[in-house]
Amino acid sequence: MNLYLLSPEISLCALALVVILLDLFIGRKWILGVVSVAGLIVPAAFTLALWGVNETSFNGALVVDPFSLFFKLFFLVIAALVLLSSTDYAHKFAGFRGEYYALVLLSAMGMMLMASTRELISIYIALELTSISLYALTGFLKDPKSSEAGLKYLLLGAVASAVLLYGMAMVFGLSGTTHLNEIAASIPAGGLLASPALLMGIVLLVAGFGFKIATVPFQMWVPDVYEGAPTPITAYLSVASKAAGFAVILRVFYEALGPLSLDWGIIFAVLAAITMTLGNVVAIAQTNIKRMLAYSSIAHAGYLMMGLAAVSALDPGTLGPSGPSALVFFLASYALTNLGAFIAIIAISNKIDSDEIADYSGMARRAPLLALALALCLISLIGIPPTAGFVAKIYIFTAAVDYGLIWLVIIAVINAVISAYYYLRVVRVMYLGTPLSEERVPSSWALRAALSFACLGVLFLGVYPWALLRIAETAVSLFP
Amino acid sequence: MSFPYLSIIIFLPLMGAIAIALLPRAEPRRVKLIAAFFTLLAFLLSAALFFMFDRSLDGPQFVEQASWIPSINVQYFLGVDGLSLPMLILTTMLGFLAVLVSWRIDRRAREYFAWLLVLETGILGVFCSLDLILFFLFWEVEIIPMYLLISIWGTGRKEYSAMKFVIYTLLGSALMLAGILLLYSHAGTFDMVALAQMGLEPALGSLLATAIFFLLFFGYAVKLPVFPFHTWLPDAHTDAPTAVSLILAGILIKMGGYAMIRVCVSIFPETSQTYAPLLVALAVVSVLYGAAVTLRQRDLKRLIAYSSISHMGYVLLGIFALSQVSMTGATLQMFSHGIITGLLFALVGLVYDKTHVRSIPELGGLARRMPIILVVFSVAGLAALGLPGTSGFAAEFLVFLGSFRSTVVSGIQIYTILGVLGIVITAGYILWMLQRVFYGPPKAQYEGVLDADRLERFTIFSLAAVIMLIGIYPRILTDVIDMGILPIFGGLGL
Numbered sequence: 022m023n024l025y026l027l028s029p030e031i032s033l034c035a036l037a038l039v040v041i042l043l044d045l046f047i048g049r050k051w052i053l054g055v056v057s058v059a060g061l062i063v064p065a066a067f068t069l070a071l072w073g074v075n076e077t078s079f080n081g082a083l084v085v086d087p088f089s090l091f092f093k094l095f096f097l098v099i100a101a102l103v104l105l106s107s108t109d110y111a112h113k114f115a116g117f118r119g120e121y122y123a124l125v126l127l128s129a130m131g132m133m134l135m136a137s138t139r140e141l142i143s144i145y146i147a148l149e150l151t152s153i154s155l156y157a158l159t160g161f162l163k164d165p166k167s168s169e170a171g172l173k174y175l176l177l178g179a180v181a182s183a184v185l186l187y188g189m190a191m192v193f194g195l196s197g198t199t200h201l202n203e204i205a206a207s208i209p210a211g212g213l214l215a216s217p218a219l220l221m222g223i224v225l226l227v228a229g230f231g232f233k234i235a236t237v238p239f240q241m242w243v244p245d246v247y248e249g250a251p252t253p254i255t256a257y258l259s260v261a262s263k264a265a266g267f268a269v270i271l272r273v274f275y276e277a278l279g280p281l282s283l284d285w286g287i288i289f290a291v292l293a294a295i296t297m298t299l300g301n302v303v304a305i306a307q308t309n310i311k312r313m314l315a316y317s318s319i320a321h322a323g324y325l326m327m328g329l330a331a332v333s334a335l336d337p338g339t340l341g342p343s344g345p346s347a348l349v350f351f352l353a354s355y356a357l358t359n360l361g362a363f364i365a366i367i368a369i370s371n372k373i374d375s376d377e378i379a380d381y382s383g384m385a386r387r388a389p390l391l392a393l394a395l396a397l398c399l400i401s402l403i404g405i406p407p408t409a410g411f412v413a414k415i416y417i418f419t420a421a422v423d424y425g426l427i428w429l430v431i432i433a434v435i436n437a438v439i440s441a442y443y444y445l446r447v448v449r450v451m452y453l454g455t456p457l458s459e460e461r462v463p464s465s466w467a468l469r470a471a472l473s474f475a476c477l478g479v480l481f482l483g484v485y486p487w488a489l490l491r492i493a494e495t496a497v498s499l500f501p
Numbered sequence: 502m503s504f505p506y507l508s509i510i511i512f513l514p515l516m517g518a519i520a521i522a523l524l525p526r527a528e529p530r531r532v533k534l535i536a537a538f539f540t541l542l543a544f545l546l547s548a549a550l551f552f553m554f555d556r557s558l559d560g561p562q563f564v565e566q567a568s569w570i571p572s573i574n575v576q577y578f579l580g581v582d583g584l585s586l587p588m589l590i591l592t593t594m595l596g597f598l599a600v601l602v603s604w605r606i607d608r609r610a611r612e613y614f615a616w617l618l619v620l621e622t623g624i625l626g627v628f629c630s631l632d633l634i635l636f637f638l639f640w641e642v643e644i645i646p647m648y649l650l651i652s653i654w655g656t657g658r659k660e661y662s663a664m665k666f667v668i669y670t671l672l673g674s675a676l677m678l679a680g681i682l683l684l685y686s687h688a689g690t691f692d693m694v695a696l697a698q699m700g701l702e703p704a705l706g707s708l709l710a711t712a713i714f715f716l717l718f719f720g721y722a723v724k725l726p727v728f729p730f731h732t733w734l735p736d737a738h739t740d741a742p743t744a745v746s747l748i749l750a751g752i753l754i755k756m757g758g759y760a761m762i763r764v765c766v767s768i769f770p771e772t773s774q775t776y777a778p779l780l781v782a783l784a785v786v787s788v789l790y791g792a793a794v795t796l797r798q799r800d801l802k803r804l805i806a807y808s809s810i811s812h813m814g815y816v817l818l819g820i821f822a823l824s825q826v827s828m829t830g831a832t833l834q835m836f837s838h839g840i841i842t843g844l845l846f847a848l849v850g851l852v853y854d855k856t857h858v859r860s861i862p863e864l865g866g867l868a869r870r871m872p873i874i875l876v877v878f879s880v881a882g883l884a885a886l887g888l889p890g891t892s893g894f895a896a897e898f899l900v901f902l903g904s905f906r907s908t909v910v911s912g913i914q915i916y917t918i919l920g921v922l923g924i925v926i927t928a929g930y931i932l933w934m935l936q937r938v939f940y941g942p943p944k945a946q947y948e949g950v951l952d953a954d955r956l957e958r959f960t961i962f963s964l965a966a967v968i969m970l971i972g973i974y975p976r977i978l979t980d981v982i983d984m985g986i987l988p989i990f991g992g993l994g995l
Contacts, residue, residue, distance in 0.1 A: 422682040434675035
């Protein structure tokens, strides 16, 4: 048992506890925000110190490898950006700032554990740690919409957890173990390659995880929860929670169920096609920007699942990108882009107190830089160069075509065209509409720093993607 | 690696845009001077390239090559050959003139000129890229500037037209992307030079080759535009500000024709031959339909816009007649039409600026008020209908000569003759338009209307001079174009 391997998570947990304790004794609550953001340096430093390690511990339940370390750093960066962007939002729940920051940190810890376990029960616990923190955060505003969102998320999330647990139980029942690598070994050994019961287990696992990543038909919670939750939490849900879901799926399906990739690959391919189409088509009809981005995040779950689907027809002879590396890069670029968009929305809606797209009219005059940042992020979501979204799409499409999924790519590119319509509508309103008032839109330095980081990241990855792609390639190199 | 001329030319306008965006105080005049400076610099540099270009080599020159995304073999790979060099010069020239044409724009001038320059960078990149992903990247860059330029500074149903432009273009490029990736998954490279030399078609099989060919072709056909994918063009043209119409008609749609030669014909010589009869027929339909519809237009700007459809039909005819002469003619036609239509749009813009009327029936008797505009308008109009001594004649003559003698499509003589008929209709609408707008009794409402001022005269005279120069001595370009077409024609194995 090597506790050092767990140091990022332990330090993060300690940080959350420190924030809660400080909350009791400190009057000036802004210090809590500073402490929680600055404190993230510690787990990040531990993560970087572990970089390159490839070990397991706790009887194989915990694994520290390039993949989990990549995701740990990823979640820490996202948590930092979310916390920074929360500074402009925190006045809405003045009495509970400490709990808010601590819950964000704890859910980040849950996500880090999700990326780093290879044992079904640990995965389930990590997932619950993440989810329960997020349920609470969703209802944090305590107004009717937020409470409804929190309750809805909790109830549907509980159902999804039950389904997931059931799927895990079936896999365990057939293979006799909860360790992913042992499951993989037991599939050919136990004659389970054509087992309908195992296939049923896989379907249940897809359903359980599908809830986390918001794929059709487990997406119905997304619009309401995204709309009702505090905007920083919406951003958090749309990127971190989704990324954690994908990290677990990659780990479980590649390590445990690799021999059955032909079966689950096609499930993901079909789900991808339906998910992206539904997300994009319904997004057209939205008038609330948070709801629109909710459907856009469903659509992006569809694009992301192309990276899962692209593995099924794995042909060792081909060069080119593998599905997982494309997926990881897409996740990173999507996270930066979507966070950037939500941070801009936080600043704008703080001033105008509305999330209606129509109220963004003439925003380019009132807040030129915020509008430019939001426009840049929306353009990246369409996938137009020179942004991260462009390279991410090219890369994931290349992976899919390489594995013979040309039909899926054609659906995806047509979807990208549909999405241009509703993303550009926001740009149009901001740049062409007449301002509803002449008041400027203020923003704090913390929010501006987070937004600049996201936007520069989007541009940087669009121009020099290899910087991150190289890391993504190493991160997934353990998957065949 | 030698001196990176091409990167500098491509990114000069972008640097200008950044300079404009960072300007502390954005007085319109200063913004315009910066824009003019950077575009002029790009033009002068590309003109220098024209003289440094080695006319005895047929491969790409001034090559720059660097790995960009190693894992999928994407390169930053630039180069120009005889096919792209004229397009490069056309772009920088019209880019500079577009800035001059916009001199009167003061509303949100900073944004306007910044986007105009970004647009130019995108188009320049398309003509210089030799890597399909880089090519696609630049192809897409142009969308957002165009969208904003049309929808903010346009007139009429500008938002509708801008969105229509975006959706058409994106749909075309989406399928093109599918084609590019499908090609990559079988060839393992995005390198356009290598792809053209590979002789991929036997390995792909005719079904797959046809599928990829048409996925790519569709993207380019929307851009060119080819009937029946043309409906975005009149809307976008009519509602765009003058300088944007000039760029749209002058260079943007040439990306389609250029890409058809560079990608479709070069990489798929056999598939091109198989489907040439179909595409040639489509070309003739574009020519005749475009010309016939143009005849019926009552809006001056829309008339010029529709005439592009018919003129681009000649480009398509020249390309898929697949003879060396006709492809050279098609390339020359793209250059010549770029200049002619650019000039026509600039003139229409002038007439509209002075009279605030674009409807042909309402205009009339302007000859006395604006003699200089009339003269240049007549030159441009006559060049559009292919009068000898103008670039239009040289280009169209080569297209017709080449396609008449082409051996690829049986019965192409009939198509060519039908295409020539298009010229007759062109003469009809050009002369009729000149007559209705400029001649007839002077109208009282245009009493105090002024002629072109000094800057405007400089713009239109310089374009007219280029038209005459190429009309009188076409070899100045055909020598270069021939070197670009030669290897592509050689690949056809005829």
